[in-house]
Amino acid sequence: MKKKKNFPLSIVLIVMSVLLILSLISAITFGPVPIKTMDVAKVICYKIFGIQTAQASELLNGPTMEIIWNIRLPRVLMAVVVGAGLSLSGVVMQAVVRNPLANPYVLGISSGASLGATAGILLGMFSWFGALGISVGAFAGALLTSMFVFAIAFSGKGRGNTIKLLLAGMAVNAICSAFTNFIIYIAKDAEGIRSVSFWTMGGLTSSSWNLLPILFVVTTVMIVFFLTQFRVLNVLLVGEESAMTLGINVAKVRKFYLVLTSCVTAVVVAASGTIGFVGLIVPHIVRMIVGSDHKRVLPISLLGGSIFLIWCDVLARMIMYNSEIPIGIITSMIGGPFFIYLMLTKSYGFGGE
Amino acid sequence: MNIKTKNLSVDIGRKNIIHDVSIDVEKHEFVGIVGPNGSGKSTLLKSVYRVLRPSAGMIEIDGKLQNEISLKESAKKLGVLTQSSDLSFDFTVEEVVMMGRTPHKKLMEPDSDEDYEIARDSLKKVGMEDLTDREFNTLSGGERQRVLIARALTGQPKALILDEPTNHLDIHYQISLLEIVSSLGIEVFSAMHDLNLAATYCTKIYMMKKGQIVSCGTPKEVFVPEMLRDVFGVNAEISENRENGRINIIYTGI
Secondary structure, three states: OOOOOOOOHHHHHHHHHHHHHHHHHHHHHOOOOOOOHHHHHHHHHHHHHOOOOOOOHHHHHOHHHHHHHHHHHHHHHHHHHHHHHHHHHHHHHHHHOOOOOOOOOOOOHHHHHHHHHHHHHHHOOOHHHHHHHHHHHHHHHHHHHHHHHHHHHHOOOOOOOHHHHHHHHHHHHHHHHHHHHHHHHHOOOHHHHHHHHHHHHOOOOOOOOOOHHHHHHHHHHHHHHHHOOHHHHHHHOOOHHHHHHOOOOHHHHHHHHHHHHHHHHHHHHHHHOOOOOHHHHHHHHHHHHHOOOHHHHHHHHHHHHHHHHHHHHHHHHHOOOOOOOOHHHHHHHHHHHHHHHHHHHOOOOOOOO | OOEEEEEEEEEEOOEEEEEEEEEEEOOOOEEEEEOOOOOOHHHHHHHHOOOOOOOEEEEEEOOEEHHHOOHHHHHHHEEEEOOOOOOOOOOEHHHHHHHHHHHHOOOOOOOOHHHHHHHHHHHHHOOOHHHOOOEHHHOOHHHHHHHHHHHHHHOOOOEEEEEOOOOOOOHHHHHHHHHHHHHOOOEEEEEOOOHHHHHHHOOEEEEEEOOEEEEEEOHHHHOOHHHHHHHHOOEEEEEEOOOOOOEEEEEEEO
């Protein structure tokens, strides 16, 4: 067995990082007001490095600058962070519950967040938090449901196991959805119901510099942590007993990872709504192409998820004239067929036999 | 490296599975545990490789109390082949075998050429070196078993714990596997299903019944017709090979 020199991980990562930066810049040029690529580059150079190129002063004081810096850039950066965050939780969740069907929302986080957001939008709860009220509601809902699910799965009689965890997630999911639907059903507020539905399908419309820092810090810390955990993640996939014989304390690691991924997911969902499908398919698409080793799966999924979400958001903004559609619709519309195509053409078995 | 248990008891839920079990594996012995289904063989092994926690008694690994060394430390010393081996994601044979290096690795430490060398040697020992790039899930039961043995060897353990290692293997690989593990020069502690193979390869046998050790000694001392009758419920004759002194069990009915 020769060392796997045929997979040049560092080159793939460099190429993908360059793609990510190019995507980021060109995504800014799309929108109701077309913007030149060079202008984007100039504004970013000026704002970040303080470099002012010749004849740029007009640009730097005009409305284009405003659109680039305060509207589109935070939005595209949000897509980067949300895409990476969802992919991260998807990869980790699938390893932790050892189930290829797992996704970041499998523990009921999305329905908890939706309930929180719905209560915020339709019942006016969390209004002390002003404009951030809905996000706060969603975050609280997400964290409470995941804690509730852990409590159910790891207490009670018998040993906690992952099937119990998934079923507890489903039960809590059903309960929260029921309450959400109940609130929607009794509400007489058509505009509010529309915002709820927009929220549950996910969107990056609320992006601003206010939300980005917290999102960025939480996601980055988690990414750095989990990048160091690739061996443990691999071993988790071979099952509890084998993992223990390889020196990994599965029960402890599993709980710890679940709490961390729930935090990332809760923060991401609070900022962007429940964007579906990304956390499920990005890890699988990456595994189809590079195999299951987390040393490769994790970083490639993060970059892939970011690039995917940037372009889905561009489509969400551009597909309909003068109006924007929820990004969750796009991620599923594009991701679904692409996923099916790969299923049909690759030999990847999704962990089946 | 020696493995010892003293007055070991293990309960699962409220049910007592093994009771007052004391065993001793040392000096390059190949120690076999035999016993009927449900007699507690796997439970004993699992408590040694730390999947189950004893309710009483103690376990000593390499002269240290098991609960005083870290899981990682004992994983370095013990190579384990468990009974269940399902993988829920696609890994190649190479990736599975390389996981055997896990307990030796620090947080971000990359796999070195030496690690790959060790993995390749282990795969060679079990005759699987040509299938390194195959998906583990596409292998036959016997091939998987050999890959998992290679993974256990890749950890370069000081002792091996095997739970019915010859499961799924055809007779050639049953014998080849037992030859390999007995030639390693390390202690082997194994649950054995086939009493004749146990008689051929084990230097010491513990016979279990209903969670307790009922007999212990060389195969010749343990495999006597009365014990086989009492523990397994079979009638058997024992014949002895005059050249090498090994015994052979011939079953005559139940």
